[in-house]
Structure formats: structure tokens, C-alpha cells
Amino acid sequence: MKQEIEDYRKERDKLEIEESISRIYPFITRVFDVYEIQKSREILYFFGTPKADTENIMGELWAPLEQRGLMGTLRYELGEHVLIVAPMKKAKEKVWVNFALFITTVFTTMICGAWMFGADLSNEPMKIFQGLPFTFAIMAVLGSHEMAHYAMARYHGMKTSLPYFIPFPTFIGTMGAVIHYRGPIPNRKALFDVGVAGPLVGLFVSIAVTVIGLNLNMSSVNPLSDSLMFEPGFPPLFVMIQKAVGVTGSNLHPVAFAGWVGMFVTLLNLLPAGQLDGGHVLRAMLGKKADRISSMMPRILFLIGFYVIYWLKGDGFIWIFWALFLWAFAAAGHPSPLHDKIELDKKRILVGIITFILGFLCFTLIPFKPII
Incomplete structure (x- = not known):
């Protein structure tokens, strides 16, 4: 038997x-x-x-x-x-983690938004809801960026998680959001589409939020510098929107400030280095030749920071920090797509060039001007 x-x-x-x-x-x-x-x-x-x-x-x-x-x-x-x-090992999605982080980030951004509106939460905690306009704006800016990555990755058959929002006690109440890719990158087209989708969609929403914020009534809003302890430096794209709307001045409505944050985040994400969005896009456009530019970016940022600090007498430490960060971040290189020899079509190359131009329009030498 x-x-x-x-x-x-x-x-x-x-x-x-x-x-x-x-x-x-x-x-x-x-x-x-x-x-x-x-x-x-x-x-x-x-x-x-x-x-x-x-x-x-x-x-x-x-x-x-x-x-x-x-x-x-x-x-x-x-x-x-x-x-x-x-x-293939199927990772179980813990959607409750995404949801919990989302709710927590809504709460932390609402606190920061309420401070921007001048609410005294220690004495009147219920005024936290005054921060909802800023919460809606900043979550739309950051969430649209990651959801665009997510949608394009799924379109190309890539395995990816839902966005994880990161609550953090910064001046906006969050460190942004991330998604986790699982498995290989099918080809350079997929790498390009996933990399470029986030910055383009996020920047579009940032522009819309900026226009809305610049048209909102400022009478009930305290100067942002009182709560942030710095004035934001406006990039060319933000200045162009101000001129188009007919609004001047450095004081911003919190919703418009969320648009400014979106532009700054877009700039950082589009730095052509490592596995940042800009690194993905450049790697898809140039292939392995992109590694040379990626390795140069930390040096360029360090020189920018040095120039701002010693020649302009401004706060350039953000560029020094990112130079050091990218030295470690870009050193690992970029993983090769499975179909690495299939080059991009001319339409994608054009979209990539336009995307980097838009990213450059979000650049300003001194993004933060401390209030002394």
C-alpha cells in the first residue's frame, strides 16, 4: 500500500x-x-x-x-x-495601512493649514477645521502626482502599491507620498511613461491650485511668514501665473502656498539623477548614457549651494543637502529595463524635453528666505 x-x-x-x-x-x-x-x-x-x-x-x-x-x-x-x-510571490496589500496614513496626513496637514490661517489651536482646538482648504490643496497636489505614477504603472502591467502618504511635523505637515514598485521595468517606454506622468499631472494640479489660491480672499489670512518663519522664493512659473492673474506681493493664501509647494516638489522630483522621476525620464531617453549626467548632478547642486551661500549671501543649504543626498542616492545607479535596447519614439522625446523645461521653470536659486 x-x-x-x-x-x-x-x-x-x-x-x-x-x-x-x-x-x-x-x-x-x-x-x-x-x-x-x-x-x-x-x-x-x-x-x-x-x-x-x-x-x-x-x-x-x-x-x-x-x-x-x-x-x-x-x-x-x-x-x-x-x-x-x-x-510569483503575491504580496498581500494592506490597504488599511494606506488608509491610516492618509487619514493621519489629512490631520497633520489640517493642523498646519489652521496655523497658516492664524488659528490658536491650544485654546480653540476646534478651529483645526480652518485648515481644510490647505489640506484639500496639498493632498490634491501630492496625491495626483503619485496616482499618476500608479495609473501609468498599472497600464504597463507593472506591479505597484497604492500611494503611502507620509505624515510628518514639517511646515506642511507631510513628507509627501510614495508608491512601491514590485518586479522589473518592462521597457524604456514604460519607464518613461511612469516617470513622466507624476511630475506632469502633479504640476498641472499645482498650477490649478495656485490660480485658485491667488484669487481667494486674503482678509482672513495672517501673513504666512508669521507661521512659517520664512518667505518662499518664487520660481519663474509662479511669477508668470501671478502676472496672468494680476496678483502681486509675497504674502500668499495657504491654498496658493500649496501650489508653490507642488512646484518645488516637481523641481526636486525632476532632478535628472538616480531613481528620481527625472532620473527615470532621462534614463529612458538616453539609455545608459544618462548615468554620466546623473553622476554630475550632485556636483552641480553643490556648486549652486556654494554660490548662493557665499556670493548671494542667501540660504543655499537646501542645495547642499540635496547634493549630499543624491551622492548616496544616485551612486546605486538605475536598474535597466528588460527591453533596454528599444529606443523611445520622437513624441516621447519631445514630451521629455518639455517636461524638463517645465521643471526648470520651477527652479529658483533661493527657495526659502528666512525671516530675521
Whole structure:
């Protein structure tokens, strides 16, 4: 009886192996000449010789494997190429974490918004709701940026989490939002589309929020400098909007200030370095040549900070901080897309150039002017 059970298990395992192999074998043999197959539990090992460039093999196999709930890795071990295929581990989404962080960020931004409106929360805590206009504005600016990344990543079949908002006791009550990508980048088009979507959508919402804020009544608003202890330096894009709306002066409604924050965030995200959005876009446009520009950005930012501090006698430490940050952040390089040799079309190149121009219009040498 025991022998019969053992034989049954072996036969079942054999059929499972044959079924697994039959599902993917035709796709593998297009790019990989297989001469031996091994199995260890749920993992299949295909030993063989690449028929194409090793960089493009996984690009060809990613879609058919992903559609069947599998993932693959090509390795070169002990003089042999081996393609390792295993079931894809599905990460369970803890949506309650996203929701909890969102609610907490709404609360922290509302506190900051209420301060900007001059509310004394220590004596009148219910005036916290005065900060709702700023909360709606800043959450729209930051949320639209990340949701654009999320939507474009899902469009290209990439695995990604919902946005995680980061509540933090800064002058706006948050450190922004992030999403977590899982798995490889299919190709340079996907890398470009995902990278460019966030800054463009976020900047569009920032412009809309700025226009709305500049048209709001300032009579019930205290000077922002009283609560922030600094005056914001206006980038060219913000100044152009002010002129178009017909509003002058450095004091801003909190909603307009949220638009300013969105422009500053767009600028930082579009720095062409590492895995910032600008780094994604540049890597997609130039391929591996982008690494040279990425490595230069920390030096450029350091020189800008040095110039602002010693020549303009202004606060340039933000650029020194980002130079140091990018030195570590960009040093790891940028992961290559699976289809790295397929170049972008002219339309995407044009959109990329326009995006960097818009990012430059969000730049100002002195973004923060401390109140002495």
C-alpha cells in the first residue's frame, strides 16, 4: 500500500512538472536553447545556451511568464547559463495601512493649514477645521502626482502599491507620498511613461491650485511668514501665473502656498539623477548614457549651494543637502529595463524635453528666505 501511494505521488509530481514545462517551454525555446531541465519543489531550472543577447532574454520572457503567475531569472553559474523559473510571490496589500496614513496626513496637514490661517489651536482646538482648504490643496497636489505614477504603472502591467502618504511635523505637515514598485521595468517606454506622468499631472494640479489660491480672499489670512518663519522664493512659473492673474506681493493664501509647494516638489522630483522621476525620464531617453549626467548632478547642486551661500549671501543649504543626498542616492545607479535596447519614439522625446523645461521653470536659486 505504501509503495502504491509513493508511486502515485511520483506520477502526480511528474505530471505537474510536465504541465508546468509545457505551459512555458515554447516561449523559452524562442530565446534559449535548452539541453537540460531540473526541478526542485516549485522551481524549474532550464540549462541551455542563449539564442539572443542575454540582456533581452528576460525582456522577451517577462510578459508570458508574468501572465502565468511566474517569474524568471537568468544566471551564469559554473560555466553554464541557467534560467530559473519560479511562482510569483503575491504580496498581500494592506490597504488599511494606506488608509491610516492618509487619514493621519489629512490631520497633520489640517493642523498646519489652521496655523497658516492664524488659528490658536491650544485654546480653540476646534478651529483645526480652518485648515481644510490647505489640506484639500496639498493632498490634491501630492496625491495626483503619485496616482499618476500608479495609473501609468498599472497600464504597463507593472506591479505597484497604492500611494503611502507620509505624515510628518514639517511646515506642511507631510513628507509627501510614495508608491512601491514590485518586479522589473518592462521597457524604456514604460519607464518613461511612469516617470513622466507624476511630475506632469502633479504640476498641472499645482498650477490649478495656485490660480485658485491667488484669487481667494486674503482678509482672513495672517501673513504666512508669521507661521512659517520664512518667505518662499518664487520660481519663474509662479511669477508668470501671478502676472496672468494680476496678483502681486509675497504674502500668499495657504491654498496658493500649496501650489508653490507642488512646484518645488516637481523641481526636486525632476532632478535628472538616480531613481528620481527625472532620473527615470532621462534614463529612458538616453539609455545608459544618462548615468554620466546623473553622476554630475550632485556636483552641480553643490556648486549652486556654494554660490548662493557665499556670493548671494542667501540660504543655499537646501542645495547642499540635496547634493549630499543624491551622492548616496544616485551612486546605486538605475536598474535597466528588460527591453533596454528599444529606443523611445520622437513624441516621447519631445514630451521629455518639455517636461524638463517645465521643471526648470520651477527652479529658483533661493527657495526659502528666512525671516530675521
